[in-house]
Amino acid sequence: MRKLTFIIVLINLLLTDMVNAQVNQKNYDQNPFGLVYEGAITENIKGKINIHPVTYKVNGIDIAANVYTPANYDVSKKYSAIVVAHPNGGIKEQTAGLYAQRLAEAGYITIAFDAAYQGASGGEPRHMDKPQYRIEDIRGAADFITQYPGVDANRLGALGICGGGGYTLKTVQTDKRFKVVATLSMFNSGQVRRNGFQNSQLKTIQERLKQASDARAQEAAGGKILYSGVASITDEEIAKTSTDLYREGYEYYYRTHAHPNSTFLYTTSSLMDLMAWDATDQIELINQPLLMIAGSKADTKYMTDEAFKKAVNAKNKQLFLVEGATHIQTYWKPECVLQIVNKLVNFYKINL
Numbered sequence: 001m002r003k004l005t006f007i008i009v010l011i012n013l014l015l016t017d018m019v020n021a022q023v024n025q026k027n028y029d030q031n032p033f034g035l036v037y038e039g040a041i042t043e044n045i046k047g048k049i050n051i052h053p054v055t056y057k058v059n060g061i062d063i064a065a066n067v068y069t070p071a072n073y074d075v076s077k078k079y080s081a082i083v084v085a086h087p088n089g090g091i092k093e094q095t096a097g098l099y100a101q102r103l104a105e106a107g108y109i110t111i112a113f114d115a116a117y118q119g120a121s122g123g124e125p126r127h128m129d130k131p132q133y134r135i136e137d138i139r140g141a142a143d144f145i146t147q148y149p150g151v152d153a154n155r156l157g158a159l160g161i162c163g164g165g166g167y168t169l170k171t172v173q174t175d176k177r178f179k180v181v182a183t184l185s186m187f188n189s190g191q192v193r194r195n196g197f198q199n200s201q202l203k204t205i206q207e208r209l210k211q212a213s214d215a216r217a218q219e220a221a222g223g224k225i226l227y228s229g230v231a232s233i234t235d236e237e238i239a240k241t242s243t244d245l246y247r248e249g250y251e252y253y254y255r256t257h258a259h260p261n262s263t264f265l266y267t268t269s270s271l272m273d274l275m276a277w278d279a280t281d282q283i284e285l286i287n288q289p290l291l292m293i294a295g296s297k298a299d300t301k302y303m304t305d306e307a308f309k310k311a312v313n314a315k316n317k318q319l320f321l322v323e324g325a326t327h328i329q330t331y332w333k334p335e336c337v338l339q340i341v342n343k344l345v346n347f348y349k350i351n352l
Contacts, residue, residue, distance in 0.1 A: 033066070036257045037098040037332065047072055049104050058140030064120035065113035065141065066092050067148060068104035080155035080352050081109045081148070083141045083178075085164030087331075088129065088189060089229075089249075089264045091119040094257050095161055095331035099184070099344075102337065103159070106345045111145045113137065119261045125225045129266040130273040131190065134167040142177050155179060157352050159344065161331070162187040162300075165292075166279035169307060173285035180351040182291040182344055185327045188303045190277035197243065198299065205275070212271035219269055226268040244299050248328035257332065279303075283310045289351035290314035293340055295325030316351055 031040055033051055044050040052067040070079065082103050086096035092112040100110040115137045117123035138158070146153040157180040160168025165186030172178045195202055215226040233250050241247035253262055290311055294304040301321075308319050320343050322329075325336045 033093070034259065034261075035093045035097055036259050037094060037101075038334065039101075040097070041068075041101060049101060051101070054144070056140070056144045058116060058136055058143075061116045062122040063113055063116060063137065063140060063144075064092070065111050065144070066097060066100065067145070068100045068110045068112070069150075070104050070107045070109065073109075073150065075149040077150055078152040078155075079107070079109045079150050080157065080348065081111070081145045081151045082157045082159055082348070083138060083145060084110055084112045085134075085138050085141075085158070085160040085168050086112065086115070087162030087164055087185075088187060088266075089253055089262060090162065090164075091259055091262045093259050094253075094262060096164070098332070098337065099159060099161065099341070102341045103344065103348075106341070108157075108348070109145065109148060109151050111141050111148075113141050114261070125219070125267060127227065127263060127265045127267055129163075129189070129270045131167065131170065131277040132273065134163075135171045138164075138168060138171040139175055142175065146177065153177070155352050157348050158182065159184065161185060162327070163189045166190070166303075166307075169279045169283060169286065169311075170281075172288055173282055176288075178288060180289045180291075180348060181286065182293065182347060183304070183307075184293045184340060185295065185298060185300060185330050186279070186292060186304045186307060187300055188279040188307065190274050190279060191303065193271055193274040194276075194278075197245070198302070208271060209275060212268055212275070215268035216272060219267075227265045228268045228271065229264040229266050231263070231265055244297070244326045245328065248326060252328050252331060280307050280310050283307060284313050286311050286314045288314065289316040289347070291318045291320065291343070291347045293320045293322065293330070293343065295327055295330050295336070296321040296323050297325060298327040298330070300327045318347065 041051045050069050054065050084096045084100045092114050096112040100112040103110045114121040116133050117128040156177050158168050158178045159182045161184045165183035166188045172181045238250045292304050292308050294301045322336050330336050
C-alpha cells in the first residue's frame with residue numbers, strides 16, 4: 001500500500017511539474033525581460049510601474065541589474081530606494097525581481113541585480129560564491145542606485161532574500177548608507193556550508209575543507225574547475241528529497257520558475273571562504289532598524305531565530321512569521337507574498 005501511495009504521489013508530482021514547466025517556459029519565452037514570476041512586467045507603459053535593465057561595474061566586473069520605478073515616476077521628485085539581494089542560486093528575474101516590483105508598486109525605486117560571477121553578470125570562473133564578493137555586490141548596488149535620478153540617498157533600505165539575506169546582514173554592519181534592513185527567509189551560507197544544513201555535517205568539516213583546498217590547487221595548476229551543488233535533478237529525486245527547503249527549492253529553480261541563468265552550482269573552492277564565514281559574526285554592529293521575516297514552517301527558520309537574537313543593538317527590531325509557510329513558499333505563493341509585502345511596506349514607511 002505504501003509503495004502504491006508513493007507511486008501515485010510521484011505521478012501527480014510529475015504531471016504537476018510538466019504543467020508548471022510548460023507554463024514557466026511560456027512565460028520566460030514571452031516575457032521580453034526574461035522575468036519568470038507571476039504578474040511580471042511585460043512592457044513599459046508611461047505612468048505605470050516600469051523596469052529598466054542597467055549595467056554597471058563593481059571592482060571591474062560588469063553587473064547586470066533591473067531598476068524598477070514607481071507609477072508616475074518623476075525625476076524631479078525624491079524617492080526612497082531599496083536594494084534587493086537574491087537567494088543563493090537565484091537571479092534577478094525570479095523572487096528578487098518579484099519583490100522589487102511589488103515594492104516599486106508601493107512607491108519605491110528598487111534594484112534587483114545578479115551577483116558577480118553569476119546570472120547575467122560578468123566574472124570568471126562562473127558560479128563563484130565567495131562572501132566578500134557578495135557583500136561587494138550589495139555595496140555596489142548601493143553605489144549605483146543612490147546616484148539614480150530621483151533617489152534620495154539618505155533614504156536607502158535593503159532587502160535580502162535567503163543567502164542574500166545573510167550577506168545583507170553582514171553588509172549593513174558596516175555600510176551605514178543603509179538606513180533600514182529587512183531579510184526574508186534568511187540563509188546563513190557560511191554556517192550551512194561549514195556545519196551542513198541543520199548541523200548535519202559536523203563530523204566532515206575537515207574532510208570538506210581538504211576537498212575545497214584540493215579544488216583550489218587544481219584551479220591554480222590550470223586544471224578543471226570543480227563544482228559543488230546540483231546541476232540537474234530528476235522528478236523522482238525531487239520526490240525523495242526529505243527536506244522542504246531542497247525539495248521545494250528544486251521544484252522552484254528547476255521546474256516552476258526555471259531560468260537558464262539560475263543554477264544550484266558553486267565552485268568547490270568557494271568553500272574555503274564560505275566555511276570560515278558567518279553572517280552573525282559581529283552582528284551587534286547593526287544599529288539600523290531590522291525586520292526579519294520567515295515562514296513559521298520553514299526548516300530554515302532556526303537561522304533567522306539565531307540571527308535575530310544576536311542582533312542586540314538593532315533598532316525597532318521585529319520578527320514576522322508567515323503562518324504555515326515554508327522557506328520556498330515565501331518566494332512566490334501569492335498569499336504569502338501579499339503578507340510579506342504589506343509588512344515590508346509598513347516597516348519601510350515607519351523607519352525609512
